Amino acid sequence: MARKGAAATADAGEPRRSSRIKDQAKPDPPPKKAPAKPRSRKPKPTGEEGDESNKEKPKSAAHGKKRTATEKEAEYAQPATPVIPALAPIDVGDSLPSYILKNEQGEDVDLAKLTEGQGAILFSIPKADTPGCTTQACGFRDIYPSFTEHNFAVYCLSHDKSEAQKKWQLKKELPYPLLSDPDRVLISALGAKDAGSGRTKRGHFIFAKGGKLVEKKLPVSPGESPNLALEFVKSLNAKSVL
Structure with a gap:
């Protein structure tokens, strides 16, 4: 009877558990996740240091072809x-x-x-x-008929562009052509x-029929140039008559 009472006392001190719950296996706790490591950006391998996959990737014609030394020099070369x-x-x-210049109309001369069939006077000016x-x-405009009477044509020569010469010709009613020599x-x-200075000097140049230079006045004042040229032409024609 004593044992029975002791067992009863022990059962009274502990809560009674179901044998089914007690016998069930406890589930394993979920594994702990390791903290994520920060990803470091590594430089992309190129050339021989790259992996095989990089080497086997097809390249476009523009990027895959190696340029020659001549091609590289041409890329960085300054314009000629x-x-x-x-x-x-x-x-x-x-x-x-025989040399081609443009006139005020942009035509080749x-x-x-x-000087085929007549003489020619070219007078040079610094700027139109x-x-x-x-x-x-x-001055050459005002006595232009006197030059034509002696079988001489007149041409103005400057480094100005044809457009500027044409504008000036119309403005001043110049009856003769203007020759553009931009590179002098x-x-x-x-x-x-x-x-x-590289600028153009004022002067005039007289070419006889056939093209030979017979008078060169350089420098000359703007007011005297036309009259001096006409005096020489008259003297030249007088000598030819004699």
Whole structure:
């Protein structure tokens, strides 16, 4: 009887659990997740250091083809400076060469053809539509018929563009053509380019029929240039008559 009472006392002290719940296996606790490591950005391997997948990737024609040294030099090369042609110096006794200039209309003019059948006077000016140049140009305009009477044509020569020459020609009613020499090729050959400033010197040049230079007045004042040219033409024709 004593054992029975002791067992009863022990059962009274502990809560009674169901044998089914007690016998069930406890579930394993979920595994703990390791904290994520920060991803470091590594430089993309290129060339021989890259993996095989990088090497096997097809490349476009523009990026896959290696440029030659010549192609690289051409890419970074500076634009070529245009070569300005040059004429041999033209002095008294020399003839006008065959060389093309534009007139005020933008038309090609061959210098060698200016003296076919007549003489030609070329007067050089520093810049169109400036006071001194206007005085010189209008002086040749006012006595232009006298030059044609002696079988001489008149041409104004400057580095101005044809458009500027045309505007000036219309403004001052100049009856003769204007020759544009933007690179001062003919101007330099005639000795009318200033070595220091590069500007055009004022002067006039008289070519006889056939193209030979017979008079070179450089420099000359704008007011005297037309009259001096006409006096020389008259004297030249007087000698030919004699």
